Amino acid sequence: MSRRFDKLDQIRHAALSSSAGGAVPGTPDDQDESQRTSSVPSTPNMAFVNNNNNNVRMASPAGRLEELKQKEAELAKQLAAVRMEKLSALRSKPLTIGIIGFGRFGQFIARTFAKHGRVVVTSRSDYTEVADAMGAKYVPLDDMTSFLQEDLDVVILATSIVSFESTVQKLVPSLKKYVESGNKGPLVVDVLSVKEHARQIMLEKLPEECDILCTHPMFGPDSGKNGWHNLNFVYEKTRVDKVVFDHDERLDNHENDTDTFRDNSGTLHSIHEDNEAHIEAMDRIERFLSIWEEEGCRMVPMSCKSHDEYAANSQFITHLMGRILGAQGLSKTPIDTKGFESVLKLIDSTTADSFDLFYGLYKYNQKNSLHTIKQLQAAMEDVVENLQLLEQEDMKKQQRIHQQPKK
Secondary structure: OHHHHHHHHHHHHHHHHHHOOOOOOOOHHHOOHHHHHOOOOOOOOEEEEEEOOEEEEEEOHHHHHHHHHHHHHHHHHHHHHHHHHHHHHHHHOOOEEEEEOOOHHHHHHHHHHOOOOEEEEEEOOOOHHHHHHOOOEEEEOOOHHHHHOOOOOEEEEOOOOOOHHHHHHHHHHHHHHHHHOOOOOOEEEEOOOOOHHHHHHHHHHOOOOOOEEEEEEOOOOOOOOOOOOOOEEEEEEEEEOOEEOOHHHHOHHHOOOOOEEEOOOOOEEEOOOOOHHHHHHHHHHHHHHHHHHHOOOEEEEOOHHHHHHHHHHHHHHHHHHHHHHHHOOOOOOOOOOHHHHHHHHHHHHHHOOOHHHHHHHHHOOHHHHHHHHHHHHHHHHHHHHHHHHHHHHHHHHHHHHHHOOOO
16 A cells, blocks of 8 residues: 555656656666667558668658557546546545644645645734635644644644744644644644755654655745646655655655665665555655645655755745845836846845745755855856956957057
């Protein structure tokens, strides 16, 4: 049973490779050209080429295309059937999801989760009316015992990067009492924009009875206001049934579909470990991931380490450039080009987020973000130096022209 859950990541990786336009290892497109053409079955759709009086049989392009279309149709039918079966399983056993932090992002995801299960939220401010309007239940933040007693399958920590550690620290005492009372630990999920920081905090502080899933929805209330279809959702299965996945061995470069992995003590485990607790833990994780999948997200399994390396050269540099350009006081003019309009949109989208988010992207991924800043500084100096060199060459040309004797 757990084998089926683990294979889902293989399917997601194959879908990811396909959407990126790359061949999936193990498919015909990955084979050597000579292997593909050395043995051609006899079919009606064949063409013959005379090569030194020897008839060589070759597959007709039209016939090959028709064959691929048939395969494509069969796969689409199978995928539709699997999706319907998965959706049925998800609805037959809906999750109860708790959200700590009911600000703008917390409300954004709660609204969607309410379509798939029961949602309980908590926050410093009283959001009873907002929660009621979307079919969720509000519990005050200072009553964490009551929050946990809502029999939560999943607890999402929807806080800012800078307040994440303190939020976890405040949650731990109540969580420990809850588990020690004989209750099953919930799956704890973070949604931070930096991943190694969140991973380390949760592994260090949360009770081992709590499974951990590190995630980063690469979108928010603005970019996801019209739905989550084709928006990236990055995740790492960090701890399952008290076993910590070694992110270096198991998830780097999207390869989280190996059959074995080592925990932090170096012990080798099978992902198909045959015990009920493991099966239930994997089932809970897959049901949670399936919500994002059913909403159309592009599922990206990735280690926290790789995520932070990529994020510094994508998300952080986007915010950095937006802040730098915004600090110049740029504004609309009567002669704006499309390119400049894009610059203004970048400024608007990045400065709409709090400076705490930008600071968190820097501080809690500092090794990678500092490298990005240094690269940007070096690139800026290089561009300015090239401009100055060209200017000097132009001046020398003008001097030579003026020094030439007049005829």
